[in-house]
Amino acid sequence: MIEPKKSGTDRRNFLKGAAVAGVAPAVAVAAAVPSAEAQVAAPRHLPSALPPTVKTIAAEVGDVKEMNRIGGKPGSDFMVDVLKTLDIKYTPSNCASSFRALHESIINYGENKAPEFLSCMHEESGVAMAHGYFKITGKPLMTMVHGTVGLQHATMGIYNAFCDRVPVIIIGGNDMDAASRPPGVPTFHAAQDINLIVRDYTKWDDTPTSLQAFAQSMVRGYKIAMTPPYGPVAISLDAGLQQEPIGAHGAGLYIPKFNMPSPPAGEMGAVKEAARLLVNAENPVIVADRSARTPEGVQLLIQLAELLQAPVVDQGNRMNFPNTHYLSRPAGVVSTADVIMGLELSDFWGTVNAYTDNGDDGIGVNSTKIKPTTKLISISSVELLTKSNYQDFQRFQSVDVSMPADAQATLPALIEAVKSALTSERRAQNDQRAEKAKKTYADIRARERAAAAVAWDASPISTARLCMELYGQIKNEDWSLVASEGNVSNWPNRLWAMEKHHQWLGRSGGYGVGYGAPASVGAALANRDLGRFSVAIQSDGDLMFAPGVLWTAARHKIPLLSVMHNNRAWHQETMHVQRMASFRNRPSNYGNDAGPVGTMIQNPDIEYHKLAESMGWWAKGPIKDPALLGPAIKEAMAVVKSGQPALLNVWTQPR
């Protein structure tokens, strides 16, 4: 489409030439194209009819020559060609000069489609939006950051995505050539190796130095990110590579084809051994954490659980198992097990052991939660990750059968192996087991409801009331709880009917606070495109890390109902400091607040409804009377259905 400039003058050589000639680059650039000021200052004796320009003549004779100052198709246009092959729908990003060339190519050459640029106020928000988006669609987004200061902002979001095994593609702009990059700010914003600061919590990173290498890096990075265990990847993009024309790089440039990798499945010998243990167990228990990568994962787990009539504990980093199923159980059921199978557990040790933070000399006490003879089976792709600095791999737990493999990909073979190992006597017991399990399940549900009724009319509003008022209004929609940050005593998982994969997306992964608001906007964006109703339970502390994402939601018309669990504290820390004071046998200093100094968000109370309103949301609050909550939710839902995000600032009990 665009003729490559024949001269072969690239940016660096041009700048170098200018410098050698003793001419400031800015002057050289001004000489090439008159600046706006120069045009204004020009003599006003213009002829009554301007002579046609070269371009006008060319247009009239049908031979349009592109007036492309950089001499041909820029490198960043080729980068957009590469991105388009990967079908990355959005790029939530905060603009920055080190990727200005790619930015320009995306919105102009790429027509701002696939990827579409979404304006973010903070790089952490861009990453977390991609994080939330993936959990709905199963497709990664790309976020662009200044390779230094922007990546520094982005880091916690990247750590969360890493721990939550979510692919995000991070592109960091960096002007690497110290001899030619502009001095001053762009040089503050340059580094030898920008990816260094995220290397411990990305799956892979690269610094391609040619366009061809970029194409390979992008496709390779995408593939690595999308091979279980999923994870973020970072690619550093030299500013020069983006800005210079393809020129001599052009001949033979190609884009490698991306084919989706198949996930690693468990080895058949281990699969059969696991099946044997499960079938022969008196009380097999299945514990799932990030087992269901997709809706099919949920169906597979139901099939396996029913074959064995084994209770399932869903640890909730994904929606693995319907909580309406009679085999769904709280965590405590592991104590009854003779065989426990863990599927993609983020913490196997913590699943079968307890840590009590109340020992002598401030050291916690370990104890087991299971019988000494209980056999353990693990299927986890995370064992294929070999990072060592950050401790997200948790304590080491010995298991009897260990499969470093993707759980969902292994389940079909395991189901078949269980079917062949099941004797007719064992199958015959299933009806009886199911009857018993249904009764236990009904008792548990009844207890949950009774617990929810306690302090039903309290003000501040109980978290049970908050959640059930909300559920009462959304349950007939195709709803998706896009984030539930802060702790509402797990009421949605305990009492909402969660049956679909998109109804519960799990948590942040690394427990870096500030995930909830941006991840819910990212997931709501995905749900908007799928016609679903998104709802978030938004905590106060989480929102205040980077509230600018509220504006992004309004700016890009992302409908989301955000109902606040505003307990006016970083309440987890409130309890931690209180615990320390009790251990040390001294009263805790509350200052003028309701809890320990430094843990409360009070005096003054933040008017979140006004904050949201100022950024284009419909909002209401503070709501303290439980009787007013239902009607307010109803009002907010109508707004969200019209396409606008809405927030309710609700004052709640601490947990």
Next chain:
Amino acid sequence: MKKYILIAAAIAATTLGAGAAVAGDATKGGQTFREKGCWQCHGFEGQGGSAGPRLANTQLPEDALIAFVHNSNGPMPPFSEKLVSDAQLSDVYAYLQSRQKPADPKTIPLLQP
């Protein structure tokens, strides 16, 4: 585990059973409950949640509650007599017993299956 032994011992030693007359001052108890930080893990109404069990209308005898608070070596940090006295805990007990009894969940439309 140890907690239950502790509570059982306290129950055995106590003269006050659940439902017996409550000696403390519920209003003062509510204040203590807030000032000493009990609300943080148990909720302002003692309703309980993910950080601590329900205490409202507790079935524990008063002495058992007092003993537990002073000596907990489980998930709850202990509060010594220096931090909260027996008399203050008697008031807390009265506060907890004075909490409105929850309605039968069957009568709450939003809690229907």
